[in-house]
Amino acid sequence: MEKVYLNGKHVNREDASVSPDDRGFLFADGVYEVVRWYGSFFLGMEEHHRRLIRSLREMEIDWPEVEHFPELCHSLLEVNGLSENQALVYFQITRGAARRTHQYPNPPVAPTSYAFASAFNPDKEARLKGVAISTAPDIRWARCDIKSVSLLGNTMSFQKAREKGMYECIFIRNGVITEASHSNVFFIKGSNLITHPPSNHILSGITRGIILELARKEGIRIIEDAVHAEELLQMDEVFLTSTSSEVTPVISIDGNQLGSGTPGEMTRRLIALTEDKLAAIIATIKNANRIK
Amino acid sequence: MEKVYLNGKHVNREDASVSPDDRGFLFADGVYEVVRWYGSFFLGMEEHHRRLIRSLREMEIDWPEVEHFPELCHSLLEVNGLSENQALVYFQITRGAARRTHQYPNPPVAPTSYAFASAFNPDKEARLKGVAISTAPDIRWARCDIKSVSLLGNTMSFQKAREKGMYECIFIRNGVITEASHSNVFFIKGSNLITHPPSNHILSGITRGIILELARKEGIRIIEDAVHAEELLQMDEVFLTSTSSEVTPVISIDGNQLGSGTPGEMTRRLIALTEDKLAAIIATIKNANRIK
Numbered sequence: 001m002e003k004v005y006l007n008g009k010h011v012n013r014e015d016a017s018v019s020p021d022d023r024g025f026l027f028a029d030g031v032y033e034v035v036r037w038y039g040s041f042f043l044g045m046e047e048h049h050r051r052l053i054r055s056l057r058e059m060e061i062d063w064p065e066v067e068h069f070p071e072l073c074h075s076l077l078e079v080n081g082l083s084e085n086q087a088l089v090y091f092q093i094t095r096g097a098a099r100r101t102h103q104y105p106n107p108p109v110a111p112t113s114y115a116f117a118s119a120f121n122p123d124k125e126a127r128l129k130g131v132a133i134s135t136a137p138d139i140r141w142a143r144c145d146i147k148s149v150s151l152l153g154n155t156m157s158f159q160k161a162r163e164k165g166m167y168e169c170i171f172i173r174n175g176v177i178t179e180a181s182h183s184n185v186f187f188i189k190g191s192n193l194i195t196h197p198p199s200n201h202i203l204s205g206i207t208r209g210i211i212l213e214l215a216r217k218e219g220i221r222i223i224e225d226a227v228h229a230e231e232l233l234q235m236d237e238v239f240l241t242s243t244s245s246e247v248t249p250v251i252s253i254d255g256n257q258l259g260s261g262t263p264g265e266m267t268r269r270l271i272a273l274t275e276d277k278l279a280a281i282i283a284t285i286k287n288a289n290r291i292k
Numbered sequence: 293m294e295k296v297y298l299n300g301k302h303v304n305r306e307d308a309s310v311s312p313d314d315r316g317f318l319f320a321d322g323v324y325e326v327v328r329w330y331g332s333f334f335l336g337m338e339e340h341h342r343r344l345i346r347s348l349r350e351m352e353i354d355w356p357e358v359e360h361f362p363e364l365c366h367s368l369l370e371v372n373g374l375s376e377n378q379a380l381v382y383f384q385i386t387r388g389a390a391r392r393t394h395q396y397p398n399p400p401v402a403p404t405s406y407a408f409a410s411a412f413n414p415d416k417e418a419r420l421k422g423v424a425i426s427t428a429p430d431i432r433w434a435r436c437d438i439k440s441v442s443l444l445g446n447t448m449s450f451q452k453a454r455e456k457g458m459y460e461c462i463f464i465r466n467g468v469i470t471e472a473s474h475s476n477v478f479f480i481k482g483s484n485l486i487t488h489p490p491s492n493h494i495l496s497g498i499t500r501g502i503i504l505e506l507a508r509k510e511g512i513r514i515i516e517d518a519v520h521a522e523e524l525l526q527m528d529e530v531f532l533t534s535t536s537s538e539v540t541p542v543i544s545i546d547g548n549q550l551g552s553g554t555p556g557e558m559t560r561r562l563i564a565l566t567e568d569k570l571a572a573i574i575a576t577i578k579n580a581n582r583i584k
Binding site for chain 1: 311319351392396404406408434444445473
């Protein structure tokens with residue numbers, strides 16, 4: 001029986017319920033995180049935890065359990081027998097249930113916390129062959145830096161992309177590419193790695209940070225700057241990053257093939273570096289367990 | 293015991309629950325309406341109903357009960373003994389509960405419908421004396437024409453306004469005033485009535501439509517155009533409109549007094565015309581009941 005985390009308890013998923021007066025349901029008044037478990041560790045847990053703390057602070061939601069976030073993710077995997085698997089943990093905290101009014105409840109009510117874990121199969125074909133994506137106007141709000149559940153602009157745009165057979169869509173705001181509906185986007189032009197700088201128009205992804213760190217160590221020149229929509233097809237390579245899919249090469253945009261239509265050299269190099277990093281973490285953990 | 297409407301049934305409010313996997317909770321993937329009951333009629337029910345149908349269509353949510361919306365609102369008042377009162381009915385429909393993925397569930401799942409009714413006391417003082425408001429950057433998404441529950445930009449902005457002691461905040465996008473956090477905004481300059489034209493940046497309010505219709509009948513010149521932020525304090529009069537508060541005069545913006553700091557002549561005229569319209573509807577209903 002699948003167990004989810006709800007307000008401090010593990011309950012059967014089909015028994016889990018929240019009030020329809022929850023501000024998460026009425027106003028999208030909540031935040032979330034998704035962390036990926038690699039069978040023996042969460043990648044970037046510290047960064048996910050830090051971002052969750054920031055999101056809660058920006059929204060002025062006081063979740064008393066926030067310091068226990070990593071342990072709560074762990075125990076949810078354990079209770080579902082997922083500790084040895086590849087898995088994702090989704091964690092959401094809302095401002096809680098109260099009579100509907102735009103203003104935050106005063107005094108505050110108890111926040112609602114909900115999490116579930118699921119086994120995860122990485123999309124190996126997408127990484128190997130690359131994916132087709134589309135562009136879409138960035139209709140989202142101006143606080144994309146907060147990982148909130150106010151995601152209607154993301155879901156509507158992604159749905160339209162999927163209906164066109166696309167893997168993802170990248171957003172254009174004021175003429176420049178910001179990010180994708182649930183990934184960040186990187187460009188390679190010559191020997192430069194280019195991505196949108198952190199701002200209120202993108203969610204600065206944890207995997208985005210990992211890729212930038214790997215590239216920096218490799219001496220790859222990084223340019224954190226906006227790419228104009230009309231420069232898009234002049235890019236040598238394009239790839240997406242996210243917690244669930246790590247690095248995904250893009251081989252066409254809006255039906256226009258990029259380069260040779262196969263994942264580019266620099267993208268493949270960054271994928272290899274990511275795999276090396278993961279292998280190194282796994283080796284360290286195995287070693288530590290042997291010493292124990 | 294207060295009853296709410298939930299997926300076709302009347303249930304006690306404290307027993308009402310939805311799944312935390314509801315897309316309303318996870319993605320703000322839902323729409324809503326608020327209708328006002330004047331003790332014997334809903335004002336603008338036809339228009340609210342039409343807007344709900346449009347919102348659902350824009351979001352591709354198929355709610356089978358949509359044609360019964362007016363009756364569902366009525367019966368919720370009755371079951372709560374509110375038929376003779378001033379009341380508000382809040383009605384929300386989401387895409388329903390499904391395993392979390394940005395894409396819409398395919399095949400679709402049953403939508404979730406939730407409604408509650410509450411007795412309503414109009415804020416007479418606000419209407420009589422006028423209110424102080426502030427300006428705020430319009431951080432909302434670019435589909436404000438859909439009455440969705442993706443309202444985090446509205447609530448965050450309203451909360452900040454309230455903390456400054458303000459009654460409402462009006463939004464500035466690209467240098468012009470769009471609307472308020474949960475009202476439309478009108479300006480009077482000379483003999484002209486000015487308000488933002490319908491667009492993807494405003495929700496075209498039902499009360500907004502009623503005021504425009506009343507003004508048109510009175511021969512007041514209407515200009516549907518954007519007002520620039522820097523022209524704001526040059527306006528002779530400013531007022532807000534919404535379903536719950538009808539017409540509310542604004543007497544100061546960001547601490548700057550407008551005119552004499554009391555509700556202006558044209559605003560008071562439009563308030564009187566609204567009251568005449570309501571009185572006429574009430575008289576018609578009384579007459580009809582007498583004939584029955």
